[in-house]
Amino acid sequence: MNTNQIEGMIGMVTVLGILVLLALPSLIGVVRDRRVDRQLREAQEERAGEEGQKSSSRSTVPSTATWYAEGRRSKKLVSS
Structure with a gap:
């Protein structure tokens, strides 16, 4: 190896x-x-199992997409 190759490799x-x-x-x-996230999900499933409730895959809290869409709709109504 010559000096240029060594300098190139160092760089x-x-x-x-x-x-x-x-x-x-x-x-x-x-x-x-x-x-x-995994620990929170496991704790939530464990808590739901202790209370005797079925774990639902659907959340009762609106998703970010729903929140964003509602915000966009309200902006359209205001600007009209």
């Missing part, structure tokens, strides 16, 4: 190291959020 390793350092916190956050 590439440096860039990849910086990329890993920048991406690592977000990847750790995603993994942590998934773990917390």
